[in-house]
Amino acid sequence: MLKDNGYFRKLSMLIKTYQLAATVEQQVRIKLIAIEPIIGTLTVRQQNWLVNQLFTDATSDISTAIALNLLILWNTHDIEQLKLNLIAQYATQAKLIRHLLQDVRRHLDELILWQKTASGSLIDVQLVTTLAKMPISSNKTVGIIGDSVSFGLKATTNYGQYIQRATGSGVQNLAISGAHLSDNGYNSIYQQAQRLEKAQLYIFQGTDDDWLANVPIGSLTDKPNESYLGAFYHTIKVLKQKNASSKILTLTPTYQVPVKGNKVRRTDETRNKLGHNLHDYVRAQIQASYVLDIPVVNLMQKTLFNPADYQFRQLYMPDGLHPNERGHRIIAKEIATAYNYYFILSENKKSN
Known part of the structure; x- marks a missing residue:
């Protein structure tokens, strides 16, 4: 079970942004379900590191306009307005979800190693x-x-x-x-x-x-x-x-x-x-x-x-x-x- 902290609530909002932008909610949900048991074995410090890594990876792949919208979301959680902005300003939303899933897979590999460490040594x-x-x-x-x-x-x-x-x-x-x-x-x-x-x-x-x-x-x-x-x-x-x-x-x-x-x-x-x-x-x-x-x-x-x-x-x-x-x-x-x-x-x- 995920440890309760503000980083993961914000990560949830970030994931929802990707879901709305790329309309592939099911794919994202599957990936998150795969990660959750492993994240639960980590310390809060390690969980926070993962979230920061994902957020950094995500924002680096987004144009300045979209990054600005994410910052607005970060403060207001205005999902519907963000959706309109994404549709209007960014035509290749599918690219975002591909990058997200790549980042998830990459960090999942690291988490699996952590899990092995926790269970094996x-x-x-x-x-x-x-x-x-x-x-x-x-x-x-x-x-x-x-x-x-x-x-x-x-x-x-x-x-x-x-x-x-x-x-x-x-x-x-x-x-x-x-x-x-x-x-x-x-x-x-x-x-x-x-x-x-x-x-x-x-x-x-x-x-x-x-x-x-x-x-x-x-x-x-x-x-x-x-x-x-x-x-x-x-x-x-x-x-x-x-x-x-x-x-x-x-x-x-x-x-x-x-x-x-x-x-x-x-x-x-x-x-x-x-x-x-x-x-x-x-x-x-x-x-x-x-x-x-x-x-x-x-x-x-x-x-x-x-x-x-x-x-x-x-x-x-x-x-x-x-x-x-x-x-x-x-x-x-x-x-x-x-x-x-x-x-x-x-x-x-x-x-x-």
Whole structure:
């Protein structure tokens, strides 16, 4: 049963608008009946997120005149007058209902995943509930850049999605598998940063791909295409230029033991052609974060990720390299905890 709140009463009015405009009331009713049992399993915060998403999707597909009429409806609930305005000003009403049904189907997929989470994993429910109560939930927009880990390769749910579902934040995740931090083209994390929209919180993951590609560690004075640290500095610079008041968190890579069958392909201790192992790049990233006064979430801790342990690997990182959804729960919790420490507790200490 739907939880009683003003958002859903307004959604009902919005749906009626579509029904009148496109004269396909039965189709809409069928879709809403399909959604209702799933919506009932969600929290009020998640329900409100869905309604806001549907309303945003709907109004983006409507002309300025129709959007104005919707705003009139929002305040007056004058259905009959709205119907006349729609008929007079918008000749392709059928397009509206097609978009609505597409939006319903898209969000229904997300709701089904939520339902599976609620019915299949108490840990997921506890995580989402915990994150929703933490200060990170105050951010309405979050931007994420990184490589396959932030992308969520090998995971049904990545840490950005956990944060989004718990907080209702708008999360833009531009991470790409195999991305270098150093600027070697479109996929690079440096160029991902340039494509990000303005956000209140940026999450910037360091990568192991530069280590594997023998990219020099370099220094913060290098250009973004010259070294790992040069790209690190310029990526931070790009994020600050997008929103000077934004909060930025960087993530390190994790320990890794990539396996194929029973054979270990390499470890984080393996040295590249420059004589560096992954730990050298992680130490450089942490030191650079301190220099630039950017909080860093150090995921290279065996108390968090220990893929050398067979049982841990089976549960959290089956291929020894990419965290699955269980591993991403760990990352999401670490991000939220670090956010609280660096941006809430530390700031309070400074003010006192």
